[in-house]
Amino acid sequence: TLNPKDVIISIDRPKILLLKKHIDYLAKYGTDQDDYEYNMTEYLRMSGIYWSLTAMELMGASDRMPKDDIISFISTCQNKESGGISACFPHDPHILYTLSAIQVLTMYNRLDAIDVEGVVKFVASLQQPDGSFYGDIWGEQDTRFTFCAVMCLSLLHRLDAINVDKAVEFVLSCMNFDGGFGSKPGSESHAGLIYCCVGTLSICKRLDALKVDALAWWLCERQLPSGGLNGRPEKLPDLCYSWWVISSLKILNKMRWVDKERLEQFIMACQDPDTGGFSDRPGDITDPFHTLFGVAGLSLLGNSKIKPVNPVYCMPQETIDRLKLKPQML
Numbered sequence: 631t632l633n634p635k636d637v638i639i640s641i642d643r644p645k646i647l648l649l650k651k652h653i654d655y656l657a658k659y660g661t662d663q664d665d666y667e668y669n670m671t672e673y674l675r676m677s678g679i680y681w682s683l684t685a686m687e688l689m690g691a692s693d694r695m696p697k698d699d700i701i702s703f704i705s706t707c708q709n710k711e712s713g714g715i716s717a718c719f720p721h722d723p724h725i726l727y728t729l730s731a732i733q734v735l736t737m738y739n740r741l742d743a744i745d746v747e748g749v750v751k752f753v754a755s756l757q758q759p760d761g762s763f764y765g766d767i768w769g770e771q772d773t774r775f776t777f778c779a780v781m782c783l784s785l786l787h788r789l790d791a792i793n794v795d796k797a798v799e800f801v802l803s804c805m806n807f808d809g810g811f812g813s814k815p816g817s818e819s820h821a822g823l824i825y826c827c828v829g830t831l832s833i834c835k836r837l838d839a840l841k842v843d844a845l846a847w848w849l850c851e852r853q854l855p856s857g858g859l860n861g862r863p864e865k866l867p868d869l870c871y872s873w874w875v876i877s878s879l880k881i882l883n884k885m886r887w888v889d890k891e892r893l894e895q896f897i898m899a900c901q902d903p904d905t906g907g908f909s910d911r912p913g914d915i916t917d918p919f920h921t922l923f924g925v926a927g928l929s930l931l932g933n934s935k936i937k938p939v940n941p942v943y944c945m946p947q948e949t950i951d952r953l954k955l956k957p958q959m960l
């Protein structure tokens with residue numbers, strides 16, 4: 631049952647981590663070519679692979695993923711002319727899916743499977759005079775795309791290919807009086823975009839520019855009596871917002887400002903004991919997107935059955951260590 635601003639967690643919801651169920655759920659996802667949801671999400675296939683593989687890596691079960699099929703799939707998605715990568719052949723290349731592809735190939739340590747210089751050229755070509763980035767040639771501007779560009783190039787150790795100072799300047803132009811960030815200058819603060827902007831500043835080593843206490847206060851205010859977190863005031867809690875909020879608080883070193891026990895209870899309640907996987911709220915349909923953010927959220931809360939996740943890259947910490955990347959943390 632719902633009250634207007636929160637959910638009530640019934641006592642029969644799962645209270646422990648159903649690890650095997652989630653591993654089997656992700657291993658099975660996409661193996662049935664006739665599955666309706668699988669076909670309807672072809673347009674985000676590359677990101678779906680990143681969400682599934684990362685969750686499996688964190689659960690120590692990435693051997694259950696079809697590694698060779700994934701790697702050859704990715705090489706078919708790179709556009710020879712632009713260097714960009716699409717979600718699935720023959721869709722248009724986009725920065726979202728270019729990032730997902732680089733994250734997957736980085737976890738597999740198989741960047742040899744694509745033209746890295748082409749990717750660098752594609753991402754750099756999307757930066758605008760004001761420092762912002764377009765998502766693709768159709769020109770949508772959003773701070774999400776700045777984060778994709780900076781994260782992608784840092785994974786390739788090629789931040790030299792863009793104007794980092796202008797990128798930071800654009801992100802700071804999106805900071806609001808509440809310390810939060812929106813998608814464009816003047817847009818309302820939103821947890822998902824705060825994560826993108828804090829992540830960008832962390833990779834660019836500019837966390838000094840944040841209004842830390844105001845921002846951390848706005849973030850911890852997202853927690854509701856159910857223990858779940860919402861993305862904006864007056865909204866319902868959603869598992870993926872738990873990730874955006876607690877990964878940002880982790881970067882700001884303010885995790886202590888949320889009630890971890892209540893949050894863990896909410897995350898556990900979002901598991902589906904029959905199908906496996908996590909959903910946005912207790913009792914809803916599960917999907918690979920929320921399954922990653924449930925597993926990654928539990929990792930940030932210190933669950934010992936899950937490997938450590940890097941809060942900035944949302945990738946296994948061991949991968950970030952292997953790349954010798956050190957995103958700034960307060």
Ligand SMILES: COc1ccc(S(=O)(=O)N2Cc3cc(-c4ccc(C=O)o4)ccc3N(Cc3cncn3C)C[C@H]2Cc2ccc(O)cc2)cc1
Nearest residue numbers: 667671674677678679681726822868870910917918919920
């Ligand atoms: C089911 O409706 C949607 C709506 C938006 C999207 S999205 O691609 O723009 N996106 C990611 C997203 C994915 C899923 C999903 C279902 C099945 C799979 C297979 O891998 O993935 C589901 C939701 C979703 N959303 C929407 C959403 C999540 N919580 C509340 N909502 C409304 C997020 C959305 C935006 C996005 C966020 C992060 C990111 O890295 C990429 C895209 C996808 C499906």
Ligand SMILES: [Zn+2]
Nearest residue numbers: 868869870910
């Ligand atoms: Zn969600």
